[in-house]
Amino acid sequence: MLVVQKYGGTSVATIERITNVARRVIEYKKRGDGLVIVVSAMSGETDRLLGLAHAIGKFPDEREVDVLISTGEQVTSALLAITLKETGYDAVSVLGHQVPIVTDSVFGKARISDIDETKIRTELASGRVVVVPGFQGVDESGNITTLGRGGSDTTAVAVAAALKADVCEIYTDVDGVYTTDPNITAKARRLDRISYDEMLEMASLGAKVLQIRSVEMAKKYKVPLLVKSSLVEGKGTLVCEEVPDMEQVVVSGVTYNKNEAKVTVNGVPDRPGVATRIFTTLADANIVIDMIVQNVSHDRKTDITFTLGKADAKKAQKIMEGLAIEVGAVTVEVDERIAKVSIVGLGMRSHAGIAAKMFALLFNEGINIEMISTSEIKISCVIDQKYGELAVRALHTGFGLDAEEDVQEEQ
Amino acid sequence: MLVVQKYGGTSVATIERITNVARRVIEYKKRGDGLVIVVSAMSGETDRLLGLAHAIGKFPDEREVDVLISTGEQVTSALLAITLKETGYDAVSVLGHQVPIVTDSVFGKARISDIDETKIRTELASGRVVVVPGFQGVDESGNITTLGRGGSDTTAVAVAAALKADVCEIYTDVDGVYTTDPNITAKARRLDRISYDEMLEMASLGAKVLQIRSVEMAKKYKVPLLVKSSLVEGKGTLVCEEVPDMEQVVVSGVTYNKNEAKVTVNGVPDRPGVATRIFTTLADANIVIDMIVQNVSHDRKTDITFTLGKADAKKAQKIMEGLAIEVGAVTVEVDERIAKVSIVGLGMRSHAGIAAKMFALLFNEGINIEMISTSEIKISCVIDQKYGELAVRALHTGFGLDAEEDVQEEQ
Numbered sequence: 001m002l003v004v005q006k007y008g009g010t011s012v013a014t015i016e017r018i019t020n021v022a023r024r025v026i027e028y029k030k031r032g033d034g035l036v037i038v039v040s041a042m043s044g045e046t047d048r049l050l051g052l053a054h055a056i057g058k059f060p061d062e063r064e065v066d067v068l069i070s071t072g073e074q075v076t077s078a079l080l081a082i083t084l085k086e087t088g089y090d091a092v093s094v095l096g097h098q099v100p101i102v103t104d105s106v107f108g109k110a111r112i113s114d115i116d117e118t119k120i121r122t123e124l125a126s127g128r129v130v131v132v133p134g135f136q137g138v139d140e141s142g143n144i145t146t147l148g149r150g151g152s153d154t155t156a157v158a159v160a161a162a163l164k165a166d167v168c169e170i171y172t173d174v175d176g177v178y179t180t181d182p183n184i185t186a187k188a189r190r191l192d193r194i195s196y197d198e199m200l201e202m203a204s205l206g207a208k209v210l211q212i213r214s215v216e217m218a219k220k221y222k223v224p225l226l227v228k229s230s231l232v233e234g235k236g237t238l239v240c241e242e243v244p245d246m247e248q249v250v251v252s253g254v255t256y257n258k259n260e261a262k263v264t265v266n267g268v269p270d271r272p273g274v275a276t277r278i279f280t281t282l283a284d285a286n287i288v289i290d291m292i293v294q295n296v297s298h299d300r301k302t303d304i305t306f307t308l309g310k311a312d313a314k315k316a317q318k319i320m321e322g323l324a325i326e327v328g329a330v331t332v333e334v335d336e337r338i339a340k341v342s343i344v345g346l347g348m349r350s351h352a353g354i355a356a357k358m359f360a361l362l363f364n365e366g367i368n369i370e371m372i373s374t375s376e377i378k379i380s381c382v383i384d385q386k387y388g389e390l391a392v393r394a395l396h397t398g399f400g401l402d403a404e405e406d407v408q409e410e411q
Numbered sequence: 412m413l414v415v416q417k418y419g420g421t422s423v424a425t426i427e428r429i430t431n432v433a434r435r436v437i438e439y440k441k442r443g444d445g446l447v448i449v450v451s452a453m454s455g456e457t458d459r460l461l462g463l464a465h466a467i468g469k470f471p472d473e474r475e476v477d478v479l480i481s482t483g484e485q486v487t488s489a490l491l492a493i494t495l496k497e498t499g500y501d502a503v504s505v506l507g508h509q510v511p512i513v514t515d516s517v518f519g520k521a522r523i524s525d526i527d528e529t530k531i532r533t534e535l536a537s538g539r540v541v542v543v544p545g546f547q548g549v550d551e552s553g554n555i556t557t558l559g560r561g562g563s564d565t566t567a568v569a570v571a572a573a574l575k576a577d578v579c580e581i582y583t584d585v586d587g588v589y590t591t592d593p594n595i596t597a598k599a600r601r602l603d604r605i606s607y608d609e610m611l612e613m614a615s616l617g618a619k620v621l622q623i624r625s626v627e628m629a630k631k632y633k634v635p636l637l638v639k640s641s642l643v644e645g646k647g648t649l650v651c652e653e654v655p656d657m658e659q660v661v662v663s664g665v666t667y668n669k670n671e672a673k674v675t676v677n678g679v680p681d682r683p684g685v686a687t688r689i690f691t692t693l694a695d696a697n698i699v700i701d702m703i704v705q706n707v708s709h710d711r712k713t714d715i716t717f718t719l720g721k722a723d724a725k726k727a728q729k730i731m732e733g734l735a736i737e738v739g740a741v742t743v744e745v746d747e748r749i750a751k752v753s754i755v756g757l758g759m760r761s762h763a764g765i766a767a768k769m770f771a772l773l774f775n776e777g778i779n780i781e782m783i784s785t786s787e788i789k790i791s792c793v794i795d796q797k798y799g800e801l802a803v804r805a806l807h808t809g810f811g812l813d814a815e816e817d818v819q820e821e822q
Contacts, residue, residue, distance in 0.1 A: 015466045052490055055426045057497035064496070067504050068489035071482035078479035079463055085475070086468035093478050097508065098553055142509055 041072025073133030267330025452483025484544030561622030678741030
């Protein structure tokens with residue numbers, strides 16, 4: 001087996017934890033696997049380095065910030081290789097520019113364009129464990145780049161894809177992907193497996209186990225992803241291609257996001273180009289919009305409502321108030337006390353009545369639905385934030401996701 | 412002017428100090444100079460990283476240790492470039508492998524074999540200040556290497572040589588090269604200039620201002636070295652080629668080293684091959700020997716005395732005791748309470764009686780000389796360690812090196 005393993009910052013936070021990682025790597029090595037290990041910076045290190053840069057100025061040069069913060073992963077790579085060699089297993093660190101992992105030149109959030117697997121293959125053929133720092137690459141001109149937060153997941157998947165590895169194991173501080181946030185209901189259940197598409201909806205909806213870009217890439221190159229805990233033993237969750245029996249499960253998970261705000265522009269004249277004008281202006285201001293709802297018009301006037309990250313709410317309000325005057329809208333309202341609850345599942349495509357059931361479950365708890373948005377395998381509702389956790393529990397139970405009693409007791 | 416400046420660890424220890432460095436760089440930039448800045452790791456950083464490696468094992472893999480510790484200088488380079496750009500001056504960091512600074516593959520103490528100056532020249536031509544991390548290079552196979560302690564000086568001189576820079580300025584925490592250690596006598600005086608050869612003798616004898624390899628390289632490529640303080644203004648000391656009037660000064664400095672021990676092998680049979688046997692055995696054990704004295708023999712027996720770093724004394728004693736039996740020597744004595752005082756000066760080559768004067772100055776203070784060793788521009792005496800400082804002061808005054816009264820008051 002050729003296995004790519006990725007360890008996050010908490011898994012390599014101390015020399016002791018790095019030693020634990022080495023122990024696991026050696027177990028795999030003993031059973032004869034070829035191993036490429038992708039590591040993050042020791043937890044806190046990237047922030048420490050960014051702190052230095054921001055002590056100099058608010059907008060430190062992006063190229064140089066990448067030179068700075070890429071050292072975090074370089075340090076971990078060297079330490080893991082040292083630990084493996086110390087234990088008697090041959091290992092070698094291969095940095096982003098040494099692989100090379102070629103990216104575009106968008107410093108701070110570069111995208112991988114090519115990975116030359118020759119060097120890694122040569123080292124593997126010599127029996128070495130290859131340690132690759134995550135998060136970092138090199139552009140065509142030889143500048144060091146970084147892939148943005150969570151980029152180490154992307155590195156791992158890209159390396160696994162380039163090598164056509166049998167599996168890409170992502171070690172983190174949770175033991176898999178759950179049907180919902182275990183902090184909200186003790187009945188949350190670890191999924192044995194989930195399809196790429198479901199994982200994408202789950203990730204983008206607020207389940208922070210895997211970086212969304214890494215799941216997209218895994219899907220594109222059909223890399224099986226196994227999410228596991230580096231701290232406790234367990235089977236983890238396999239994120240893989242859809243197989244027929246997956247559709248039997250109508251809803252795989254319930255997600256919850258309370259970091260958005262809702263903006264409503266009331267009394268917008270219903271004429272062509274107004275919506276375009278609104279969302280182009282927001283896009284120009286670099287504001288990312290999530291849900292958009294526009295109702296049918298009355299008296300040639302309509303209301304446009306959208307959600308966006310809370311951090312952008314004030315900025316969007318100011319822009320919208322200016323624009324409302326220009327386009328002849330009546331008022332702009334901002335509501336930061338909202339929550340978005342969503343159900344995700346491949347089965348929705350072939351099962352009728354899922355949306356109706358969701359609405360009924362919320363209604364039974366006395367929860368009013370403020371906005372609705374749907375995709376092929378997802379239904380999202382915006383509700384009052386105070387009902388957020390209640391809604392998650394109701395949907396989790398209502399769609400039969402609750403853990404069995406005995407499993408529950410184990411927790 | 413094309414100027415290479417090198418800043419040591421204490422000069423870049425904090426963001427505030429890096430800002431001071433940037434301020435100085437900008438002064439030079441404003442007067443129209445082309446500038447390449449070589450930086451060390453922030454002080455303490457290399458030791459912190461080495462501490463991590465040694466927490467894993469006593470002998471961490473050398474290749475990986477270089478990957479680890481080279482990050483220290485990379486961080487400083489990025490921070491200085493960020494600071495310069497923040498202040499409105501275009502700057503770019505160019506790492507060892509980006510230059511590239513090609514070295515051999517002796518990890519931890521690599522030697523520079525080649526510097527391609529194309530990339531640096533291109534950046535300079537675009538009006539940028541080029542920041543190069545010291546201490547690091549890359550071997551022919553693309554592995555990261557480091558040059559050993561003090562290697563940043565060597566990087567600076569090598570870059571200056573490759574670029575044929577007008578001057579290589581070494582900024583440190585002292586304001587120049589002194590006639591002797593100011594901690595021993597307040598009458599120590601900063602030298603305005605000193606020849607490469609004198610500096611080499613001074614450096615190897617214990618004046619720790621410049622790394623000896625960097626002076627050798629500066630001499631080889633005729634790079635003028637200006638040693639200055641990064642903390643206070645001052646003219647510093649220019650280390651340069653010998654010019655005729657330098658010979659007027661008989662003695663340029665007095666150095667002092669109390670980190671050596673003396674080993675005496677008594678009653679060695681005076682037959683060919685014994686000395687070879689002794690020093691080959693020590694070399695095989697990686698023990699570096701400094702002075703060697705062998706007296707004429709009596710009754711076909713002689714005494715061989717040598718000095719070496721105190722850290723190696725015990726090891727050498729054990730080896731010598733074993734060897735003494737084999738070669739038929741009588742006893743082995745080790746004395747760790749010695750000091751070596753030396754006078755250095757180009758003038759010795761043309762002035763008679765310098766050695767005699769040195770011995771007389773020591774005799775006048777009641778100091779017994781235990782060993783003597785001379786080179787073309789240096790005379791060293793081993794004495795009892797308790798007289799070390801007294802000897803330095805006596806020689807400093809006796810050879811007319813004392814600072815004028817008014818200068819002394821300034822201190």
